[in-house]
Amino acid sequence: MTFPAGRPKACSAATTPEQRAAGDRVLLYVRGLGIQPARGLSLAARSLEESPASPEGAMDALERLLQEEGFSPDLLDRGGHRISSFPPMNRTVMVAEEMDRLPWRTSLVRFLRRWRRELFGGKTNG
């Protein structure tokens, strides 16, 4: 058996394009929720019961229904807390290792300073 492409004419005549868009939108949303098809279809049907004139109205109705059904906008873990992708922290510190990063430059500078001091004099502790 084959079905004609597109929507049945009777259905098209009974609904406005906005209402059709609203129906499509709600159906797509419940499919995206990944819930059981029967439950999803039931939610979609209930949100379209008042024949919303636009996707906005349909989505408002669906959102209300989802809240009533206990859908949380957050993903929750078994304890009812917002899901976390990492374990509780166990903090410590990592301090950068002291490295004599420019030893040749440092020693050259030190040597030149000492040499200048010894040759030309300079501040002394005494």
Add this chain to the structure above:
Amino acid sequence: MAESGPIPAWRHTGSRRRLLLLLIVLIPTVISSNTMARLLPDRGSILLDTFLVAVFTTLFAWISVGFWTSIAGLVILLTKKDSYRVSRACDGLDLSIADSSARTAILIPIYNEEVNRVISGLRTTFHSVRETGSLDRFDFFLLSDTTDPDIWVEEEEAWHRFCREENAFGRVFYRKRTSNTKRKSGNVADFCRRWGKSYRYMAVFDADSIMSGETLVRLVQIMEGRPDIGILQTPPKAVNRETLIARVQQFANHVYGPLLAAGLHFWQLGDAQYCGHNALIRVEPFIRHCELPRLPGRGPLSGDILSHDYVESALMCRAGYGIWLTYDLRGSWEETPPTLIDELKRDRRWCQGNLQHTRLLFTRGFFPAHRALFINGILSYGSALLWLIFLIINSAQAISEVLFEPVYMPILRKFLPELPVWRPHWAISLLGSTTLLLFLPKFLGAFPILLADFRARLYGGKIRLFLSILLEVILSMILTPIRMVFHSLFVVSTLLGKSVGWGTQSRDDRGTRWREALRAHWWGSLLGIGWGAVVYWITPSFFWWISPITFSLAFSVPISVFTGRAAVGRLFRKAGLFLIPEEVELPPPLRALEENLSRPATFFPFPFSRKKGFLRAVVDPLVHSLHTSLLLRFRRGVPSRERARDRIVEKALAFGPDSLNRKEKTSLLRAPQHLRELHRKVWRLGDEKAAARWGLVPPEKE
């Protein structure tokens, strides 16, 4: 680890072995350099001759180290006598970890990687560890430094799906850093600061690393038995690529790699090198001693330390812990770059990192072995420049011999002329010894396969094994000049102050397009053509000496394309050439990886690609919910930033997701309130065109 404790026995042995290495490298080098000096025409300037001999000496010593390392490795593999083999610590133990507090974190740092490959690799290692029965001793961390907003969301979704499918919540974790400070080493350090205290060990992976559960358990057992070890490095085997160049690399890694690994172990013992991945690290000393500083100053040799693994090894050793190479453990794999251009891109990064080590060569407290490793790393790229200079000066000298009249009486008061003497037997013996040093280790690599393991069948049989080695030698002779000019360019550009970005490594066999190859190699081809033409025009007899270099360079574009083709690689595979054991008998973890890579995708109701992560975070209710739940901050930010985000939301609603750039998408993905607002508004869009931009209109209506 107490630094003042008794000196371990391996240190004395190591010192003696290294002294031996020094002697067997230096004595032939001195003899060869002397021969080289006598071969040079006397009428060249003394400075030029001295320079040529100095470069030759460095290069000869450099290849000698590789040669003697292979010889040492061959002896170890054939005799199987090695009293310092670290895997002895787990001999006779069953496959379990007795101490429940010996917990290991498996870290997989990722940066804009192909998500399916990362998750498939994770799944493979996860299953393999589970099969050992020690899963409760291991946790897995995906540590993301991803900057692409689409991949970020894809990673989150893939992590969540994986945990649902494998019931791995609380065992497999995902962490996305906001800032990529210090790149991979910073990512690992970030883990150490947050969760390092909870683990005794951490196994660091690359995005393409695979390790079997058995190998991981064995590594932990060795560490448990040897508290003096700070890092255990496995020698990963290169697998899974199909392009010609990658298959050749895989083959070389399998045939010559074991010799080199065993040889390196012979010289280095507990002063081995950490390669940055496929290694097990003792966390506590790593936290205390291995945080890397930023190198002060400006320019490419400053800032974050790029080749961090070398420095971390040196720091770990300085703290009194050993770093050992488990050359005899199997079950550790990685993937190589699929094309020559990908390999060169990676080398560009490594070159800058290794050259940075010139600043750390004299760091107080580092062990001589690690200073030698720094020099080795620097020479990996520096030698290319030296070799290029050597060849150019040789060509210049050959040209000058033709262009300028020889001076037979350089000193007028002399009664006898100084006639140039050509000693062909000296030249031939020098060429022969250099060739021997370069190529003999390659053929020696076949001996352990033929004599010890009788595993030639896994390499296509004895004849095909030797044929493959021969072809590998030819191909490496063809590719080496191309690598030489690129590495020389990298060294020069790094020293001139040109820094390198952090690019994503290509991990598929997509190949090299002609345009791409032309863009990369045009200057190398021109150099080869120009060099060859000038030499041929002036001194045709010398041209044939230099022709292998100039031909390779001149044809670098087709070579790059040809070697980067998977079809060519498969053709060789069909002929039984460059075969590796993993291609003949796929080990269970790699078979599992293949299966995981081809897992069917889950149901996706939206009419756009599931790889459009940002779009999914806005539109797909589940992904949106997951992403916003994982964001920690739900409080409002500073007013100016909030206003900027408001404007981005308005722009997105008016012009669709494609109107946003990467920065704007990332900004929204970090702001859960704005993302929720956008989600609500997008789903309520009445205008069909606007809704279609967000994938909310069924395809037949678009």
